[in-house]
Each structure stands twice: as C-alpha cells, then as structure tokens.
C-alpha cells in the first residue's frame with residue numbers, strides 16, 4: 001500500500017502537506033509530522049487532544065464513532081456533528097487519500 | 108512557530124536519561140520546537156520505547172499479541188535525528204564535568220541534562236518475596252512473564268488493590284484464573300478515589316469471580332521452590348501459584364540524589380521542570396513538585412503529568428514560554444469499564460454522586476470549600492472535559508444541581524464573579 005497524501009490546516013490556519021503511512025492512525029501521522037497534537041493518551045480515546053475536523057463528505061464515509069469518542073467530542077471546543085473526529089480513532093484507508101484535515105482548537 | 112531562530116548554544120547536546128513517556132516526549136518536543144542540537148536518548152531497556160498503560164490492559168489478554176505499543180516508531184527517531192542508546196544504564200552524573208557515565212564505561216557530555224527515569228514497582232519486603240512466582244508489573248518483560256503464568260485455573264493472589272493490581276485482576280479473571288485480591292485498606296483504590304467508586308468496582312470485579320480480602324496485612328510468602336501461599340497477619344494462608352505485588356512505586360531518583368540534586372520523595376523541580384541545578388531538568392514519575400493549580404506539593408504517577416512536564420522542559424530548553432498547567436487526569440479500565448479522573452481529590456473533599464452507580468454509568472464530583480477539585484467518571488466521559496475546565500477555574504458548584512445528572516456539570520457551576 002502506498003502512502004496517503006494529507007493536507008493539514010493547523011490552528012493558525014497554515015497548511016501543511018504530509019504523508020500518511022498505512023500503519024499509522026491519522027493521529028500518528030499528524031503527531032509524527034510535528035503537528036501540535038499532544039495525544040497524551042496514546043490513542044485510546046481518552047484525552048481528546050487529537051480532535052480534528054474532516055470534510056462532511058469524507059466524514060460520512062467513515063464508520064460510527066464509539067460512545068467514548070462521541071462523549072468527549074460533544075464537549076469539545078467547536079464540535080461539529082458531521083465533521084469532528086478523534087484522529088486516533090481514524091485508521092488508514094486508501095479512500096482517505098488526498099483529504100484535508102483541520103486541527104480543532106485546543107480545550 | 109516552527110521557524111524559530113536557533114541560538115548557537117543549541118549545537119550542544121541534550122542528554123535525556125530514560126526513554127519512557129516523558130523522555131520520549133521531551134525528545135520529540137525539542138524537535139517540534141525547533142531544537143537543532145544533538146539529542147541523546149538513553150535507556151536501560153533494549154527495545155523501542157513503548158506505552159505502559161496497555162501492559163496491564165491489552166497485552167495480558169488471551170490471544171493478544173506479545174508486541175508492546177511503541178511510543179514512536181523506530182523510524183521516527185531516525186527521521187528526527189534523535190540518537191538512541193538502548194540497553195545501557197546511566198550509573199552517575201558528573202555535574203562539574205557536565206557528563207553522564209554509562210554502565211559500559213561510556214561517558215557523554217551534556218549541554219542540558221534531562222532526568223526522566225520514571226519509577227519502579229515497590230518490592231514486597233516480607234520473607235519469601237524473592238521466591239519464583241512472585242511478580243510485579245512495570246515493564247514489557249514483566250508483562251510477558253505474567254502473561255505466561257495467567258493460565259486457566261491458576262490461583263492468582265494479588266497484593267494491593269490499586270489500579271495496576273485491579274487491571275491485572277480483571278485480565279486474570281478473564282483468562283479463567285482464580286483471583287484473590289489482598290488489600291490492607293477497607294476498599295479498592297482507596298488512595299485515588301472515594302468509597303462509592305470503590306464499591307462500584309468491587310461489584311464489577313465480584314461479578315467476574317474476583318474475591319477481595321480487606322484489612323489483609325501480608326506477612327510472608329511461603330513455598331518450597333516457588334510461591335505456594337500468601338500468609339497474612341491474622342494467620343490466614345491463601346494458596347497461590349502466582350503472586351502479583353501491586354503496592355505502589357518508588358521514584359528512580361538515586362543517580363540524582365548521588366549527584367547532590369535536591370530530592371525527597373522524587374526529584375524537586377520548578378514549574379519549568381528545572382532541578383536545583385539549572386542545567387539539569389527532571390520530568391515524569393520521578394519528580395516532586397508544587398502544583399501550579401492548587402499549590403499542593405506532590406508526586407504524580409500518570410501519563411498526563413509525564414507529557415505535560417515534558418512539554419514544559421522542551422519549552423524551557425528552547426527558550427519558549429511554557430503552556431498553562433493542565434489539570435492532572437488519569438484513566439484505568441477494568442473488565443471493560445473505564446474510570447477516568449480529572450483533578451486530584453483529597454480524602455476530606457465533599458463527595459457528590461451524580462447518576463446511579465447500579466446503571467453502570469455515573470460520576471462522582473469532589474468539592475473543596477464549595478469549589479470543584481476533582482471528578483471521577485465511570486463508564487462514560489460526558490463530564491470529563493467540562494470538569495477539567497471547571498477545575499481549572501476553581502468553579503463554585505451548586506451541590507444539588509451537581510447531583511442531578513440531567514443537568515450538565517457546567518450548568519451546576521456558579522458563574523465566576525469578577
């Protein structure tokens with residue numbers, strides 16, 4: 001499998017292009033490319049520091065969010081019903097090549 | 108943020124002792140913050156630095172792979188120019204010479220030193236504690252050893268009903284072991300939570316066949332070639348093929364102490380993670396510090412603290428401002444039920460139960476002088492983020508509103524009077 005290309009919009013609005021490797025979750029791709037994603041829980045849907053917004057069309061191709069994920073997101077800054085995800089819960093998939101990911105505000 | 112001017116002095120090496128959560132976060136954070144000097148990450152363990160929480164959660168499960176979850180892939184360290192020296196112990200710090208001395212005789216000079224040596228499991232100190240079959244859990248090797256002996260039918264005695272003991276109890280019960288938890292206090296997790304949460308988890312474990320013995324003072328482990336019985340002060344003997352001691356941790360501060368750094372229960376650090384030597388930092392489980400939130404002098408053993416102190420250290424080394432303090436938080440998962448805590452509760456805080464424990468999903472709110480100090484959420488996370496924010500602003504809470512789960516915690520807070 002080849003890498004996905006991802007465009008990331010950071011919290012200051014600047015864009016970054018990065019490679020998302022097949023064995024990474026979306027969170028890992030962000031974190032390991034120096035984006036400010038703390039990911040303190042190591043990807044266990046506990047800390048919500050990996051909150052991102054996906055485009056609605058992309059969001060809709062993904063599966064349901066778990067109850068834990070949803071409960072953390074609903075209380076998050078800027079929550080979007082059809083866009084918010086914990087990036088640690090988004091696995092690599094070839095369908096996600098070329099997507100744009102926006103980092104949600106902290107807090 | 109990433110186009111920092113790198114001062115000349117940044118060519119000099121930062122040496123990090125310990126590649127656990129905190130040490131790795133310092134190394135990664137330095138690069139994210141634009142540090143271009145050498146970074147040397149030293150660890151006594153050989154393998155790629157890994158996550159500890161899954162050791163007692165996922166790894167022990169039947170059929171789970173023996174691999175640990177890496178904190179970062181090996182390639183990450185290469186890509187970021189983080190030099191790892193693995194399988195070597197730092198034996199001492201030469202402060203006048205600004206160098207660390209390794210077990211293989213090696214010597215590495217530092218410009219800044221970061222001590223991220225973590226903590227180790229406190230060893231049982233009773234006769235028989237050295238018998239084979241008496242285990243503790245801190246490292247991946249420990250977890251694999253434990254996993255091998257948690258076979259169906261095995262009698263497992265767990266000493267200490269802290270979160271590690273209880274996570275292991277859950278894993279062992281799920282694998283068909285006969286589990287007895289021996290605890291000196293009168294309830295589980297008494298150090299970190301209140302009675303309603305303890306009782307809830309005792310029930311969850313009880314339903315899965317875990318047996319608790321409270322008020323149990325272990326006086327000896329008996330056995331000929333290996334552990335066979337755990338003996339308590341009242342003379343009771345509990346048969347055991349496996350004994351797991353989960354009786355707390357001890358900070359790995361010896362090299363810092365020997366180097367004359369100010370230590371007590373942990374290495375003292377300031378808000379920037381600096382020790383009593385301004386060129387030496389410490390971070391994670393090994394530190395003792397004064398909370399920027401409530402002025403409490405404390406040592407914390409959680410990922411949140413390891414990560415957030417690491418961030419302060421990386422910020423200070425690169426001459427950048429530190430972030431606001433984060434409310435400490437912690438989680439544990441037992442029999443698939445998650446307990447997640449925000450804030451640090453005191454034993455004499457007022458306790459308000461929010462929701463019905465028998466329904467498997469509730470929170471417990473802790474108030475100190477009428478203000479929110481901590482929240483435990485059980486089986487759900489709705490209150491977690493609001494709680495963190497309210498604790499950060501020491502919000503005054505209306506106790507009767509807080510007891511009503513249909514009212515959000517935020518709405519139970521009195522508005523800040525400015």
Ligand SMILES: Cc1cc2nc3c(=O)[nH]c(=O)nc-3n(C[C@H](O)[C@H](O)[C@H](O)COP(=O)(O)OP(=O)(O)OC[C@H]3O[C@@H](n4cnc5c(N)ncnc54)[C@H](O)[C@@H]3O)c2cc1C
Nearest residue numbers: 125127128129151159160196197224225391392408409410
């Ligand atoms: C089984 C288990 C489950 C846990 N679950 C949770 C959880 O769910 N949530 C949570 O918040 N916390 C949890 N914790 C606690 C959490 O893992 C610690 O708070 C965290 O690991 C602290 O990070 P650290 O970097 O300070 O120390 P560590 O991760 O302990 O790393 C220290 C490293 O330093 C190395 N070292 C020590 N001395 C030397 C030396 N002299 N020379 C070279 N290397 C040295 C050690 O080998 C070690 O790798 C758990 C801990 C364990 C053991």
Ligand code: FES
Nearest residue numbers: 043047048050088
């Ligand atoms: S990394 Fe913590 S919730 Fe995603």
